[in-house]
Amino acid sequence: MITLEDLRVTFHLPRRTVEAVRGVSFTIEPGERVAIVGESGSGKSVTARSLVGLAGPGARVDATTLEIDGRDARRFAPRDWRHLRGGFAGLILQDALVSLDPLRTVGAEIAEVLRIHSSKTRFERTKEALRLLEEVHVPEPERRAGQYPHQLSGGLRQRALIASALAGGPKLLIADEPTTALDATVQAQILKLLAERRETLLLISHDLAVVSTLADRVLVMKDGRLVESGATRKLLSGADHPYTRQLIAAASGRRRGTTSEPGPVVIEATGLRKVYGDRAVVRDVGVTIRRGEIVGLVGESGSGKTTVAQLLFGLVEPTSGQVRFEGQRFSGVPERARRPLRRRLQFIAQDPLSAFDPRWTVRRIVAEALPRGEPVAPVLERVGLGEEVLDRYPRQLSGGQRQRVAIARAIAPRPSLIICDEPVSALDVSVQAQVLDLLAEIRERDGTALLFISHDLGVVRDLADRVLVMHDGQVVEGGTSKSVFEQPQHEYTRQLLAAVPTLEVSA
């Protein structure tokens, strides 16, 4: 169906040339499910998009063989590519909120494919769009077709996006990180939907666990090259390449650090309730964190976990209930009273790029958090960064380096508690592992307590001593990490755990 030999994709940018794909060869047989796995910058997306002629602006695609649907695609004119796209191959991208045109209804988006690839009348197209929505299990298709992407939940949106990719009756589906932006339970539903399909599937993902549930065969890419490939089962049980083994280790997780004796209480919140308008987003939540403890707060988007973080951090006043930090009242008091305690309570955001002033150097960013005159280099050393980053700007750092700078800034004033809101969600798995190791190390060395907020249960299981599970603004279950993950009591926790794709490594 697809035969690639020595595929090279080079981007000629104004100032430099980037070799994104450097000699990749593989074939895809009809009916196969193949996955390309790799981290950002590995060239996996570019490879997949080259198959529909959408490698990107300024891209030069070379190959000794580029055979798609039995034809030599190296000589394709724009017309041939257009005919191929949507018709032979459907493309599903990450996060339908931005991958579907936000200004058009999902029905119109699906019908558009039919306008190009069929001779159906307007009426027939509308009907077909409804049928497609039904096929991807969207309830009430008539109502949904008339709605805009922002009016649909993440799961429904992604289903609509899949419906639009299916509309042209493609033989090949290319799914590029199709579940990355989704919560665990929704991700499980979308994976199930993709598993139902009969089309040949090319799946692109950074997540080996997701891939292992769907793909027959896995190709591992790194730095534009194929480092390993093979049947999924075989690859997981005996990977040859160290990079593949690293990916597998990162995806299967491991316990970090040890639970020490709990120290004195650092922060205590009781009966927290927050009402916006007539909606209670947080209902009767209590949290106690002791010195040196890592508490995980898990839940899906909309469960209220971010609001809890804001309440604990003193950014939002609770409607009722109170927060005490280091024995002093932290809620219901003027900001002036909180300010002397602020240095003791730090925050790490998901995306440090937006939390840093882009015009500040690393030196200035960290120095701001330190007492005047104290040197910056020792703090950076503690997070594993050398002096060479001191005069760089946030944009000049990699994602992992940026998060290290964020951690350096957080630990600089020697806080007793750091609230981390999805601190590794934006990072590649191998970088994720390094940052998690660093956080565990800081807890062990300094006795700093961490509140670790995440929708990623695997990460929380590896790191947290205790876990709180939030659902609909309430803590539905709490306990030690071991007990919650091994013997979940609440129905919701069980659902959440069942939805997480796991990697079964037989070796």
Place this chain on the structure above:
Amino acid sequence: MITAILRRAGAGVLVLWAAATAAYLALLAAPGSTVDAIIGDGADTPGIRAQITSEWHLDRPAVVQYLDFLWRAAHGDLGRSYLLQRPVSDVIGSQLLPTVKLAAAAAVFGVLLALVLALVARRLTSTFGLVLVSTPPFLIGIVLLSVFSFRLGWFPVSGDRGFAALVLPAITMGLPIAGTLAQVLRDGLDRALDEPFAVTARARGLRESAVLTRHALKHALLPAVTMLGWSFGVLIGGTVIIEQVFGRPGLGQVTVQAVNASDLPVVLAVVILAAAVFVVINTVTDLAYLLIDPRLRRS
């Protein structure tokens, strides 16, 4: 929805009141007495002065005069022109149409040219736009006049007779609008084309031109509508110079005359009218936003 409309209307009234009051105070502070302005070049005797003072109620305290002005204005009575001794609404009414015609023609021309530039001649847009924006409109007007009217004789030199007389002034005023608007549109299109939904659209097999017009254009319209609303407001003010250059009747001429002669009621009326135009345009802009972007509509 209804409260939103009421709030908007209330804000509009507030803007009109503030504009009227500011203009009233500014004219009050201007040199020369009202009586001088009314007499103009006519006979000037103490008797006539006394008569004018009592006839125009100029002997009342300033606050009473101001409140009286507001009360009448609220009822649609903008007073009489000192200079022309006619109701202000007549003076302005007769000159409003040519100006609106000019502004509308300029706006339509500007928008069409901007669309052509942004969609078809994408490479040219930035150079062309820069030249247009940095050239003063009156200069463009004079150049157009000397080439097409004096040398080629294609269009009349002055006046407001027929469509031909509208062409050159509308182009003159429309070109700078097209320049800025095309830049804003092109920026918006470029940004939209970088979005993931543009990749999805291409992946459906859509032609590049269809990706532009069916998807990206709507996104680019959002900033362009704001820009256009602002330029239309400026257009009304810009007519003053262009009407002079092309010898056209219109609000611009009336305003210049009224300011020179301290014709308070006319100046006030023009200011209120201009404020009203801005209020209306802002409202229309906001409504256009709702029409274009469903995410702004509250369900």
